[in-house]
Amino acid sequence: MGLSTGLIVFLISITGAIYVFQEEITHYLRMDAIYHYEENIASKKPLSVKVLEQKVDVFTNEKYPIHWVTIPIDKSRSYIFYYYYERNPDGWNFYDEYLVYKSVYVNPFTGEIRGVYDETTDFFNIIKSIHFSFMLNTEWGTYVCGIPTLIFLFMLISGIILWWPKNKKASKQRFAFRWENVKSWKRKNYDLHNILGFYVSSLAFVVAFTGLFYAFFFIQAILYFVFSGGSTTYPDFSHIQTQAPIEMRNEHTLDKIAQQVEALYPDAFQYSLDLGYDHLDDHKHPNYDVFVKQLSYSYHVNHSLIFDENSGSYCTNIRTKTKILAKKPLPPITTYILVLFLVFGAKF
Structure with a gap:
């Protein structure tokens, strides 16, 4: 169980580590789309969101509606219109689940389309899907990642319990390598596991526990309870609704x-x-x-x-x-x- 769980957790970890660099690399690769290079923008006014939306729809000829637009405060950057959330509940994998997932970069002053990207084929979105659900349907794929991570967490805690020194003498062999008289590779491997495992355990616990936040509601509830000072009631703003006709x-x-x-x-x-x-x-x-x-x-x-x-x-x-x-x-x-x-x- 430890080996199979470790392999799954390793894949989750390595994809998460790769995804950390998503923003920087995507910014470099899409620079000509992210920036529109329009001149004298200080004296110009962006077009209406609805006008830009119409231009995007005409250009893409997409049968699904646009979900949202991301607007930068820095007007030297393009607006990004997203076709997203058209999800097929019967789809069992990443590609079947998303009927459309596109981003369209637009010059807000002229309506010029700077770039259209199918996000289902984007490298980092694939990496993120592996990280969250192994590219399976997100409704249940998160558990495929979450359950092994939960097992890993229990193994981590049990490992610390087994590592805990019983007396002062034993503690000397728990924090540093003492191999002056040790020749057996099995003993050295055991010490590597014990000592290095202890030093990375706190970081591994935090990363694993916070990762479980995205898979299990009870983890969300625990974190909310701790950081809210003991509150068990979530804030509710549903009473603030649109009143105007x-x-x-x-x-x-x-x-x-x-x-x-x-x-x-x-x-x-x-x-x-x-x-x-x-x-x-x-x-x-x-x-x-x-x-x-x-x-x-x-x-x-x-x-x-x-x-x-x-x-x-x-x-x-x-x-x-x-x-x-x-x-x-x-x-x-x-x-x-x-x-x-x-x-x-x-x-x-």
Whole structure:
């Protein structure tokens, strides 16, 4: 069991390590699409989101609707329109599950299409799918990765229990190699496993435990309970809903929302606007939520804004109302785990 579990965990680990470099490499390979090189943009105004959407639809001739657009604060960068979430529930693997997963880079000032990418064939999306679900249907593929990782976690804990020295004399052989009089390769291999295993165990535990967050709800509940100071009730914002009549919605409503987001967070990196169409996966939102990514290199600083979908009026900022970690100081071990989680988990 240890060998088979170790092999699976190794594949999960190596794909995760490769995916860490996704943003930098993709930025290099898609540079001509990411930047539109439009001149004198300070004196120009971007086209309406709806106008750009129409140009994208005409260019791609895609039968599925666009899901969302990612808008950078830096207007020297292209807008990215995504065809995504058209998921086939009967598909058993990555390619069968996603009927469409494309990104379209657009010059926001002219509507010029800078690049169209089929994300199902992108190297890093394949790597991410292996990391999360071994390229199986995500509804159950996450358990294929999650269960071996859970077994690995129990093996890690049991290994530490077996490693724990029974007395002071035994502890001398647990932290450093003492091979002056040791010639047997079996003994040396045993010491390598014991000593190196101890030094990497804390990091391995944090990486494995936080990775399980994406596979099992009970891990999510544990982390939420710890970092919320003992709360067992999740914040509920479903009561904040669109109040304005649908007649108030027009082709400039998304532009109105975009202007408010950029006024609230002028130093952010980018934000995403859902275009509001029905999709095959029947995902529903109780309100219109705009996700703002503050930093270019990480997701751990972000904001979530709620707007009235019809009038475009700003309702509230979810993040500023749910900073539960700031209510009281955390114990040192919790702070330590949180920092490691943010460092190693931010990329995923």
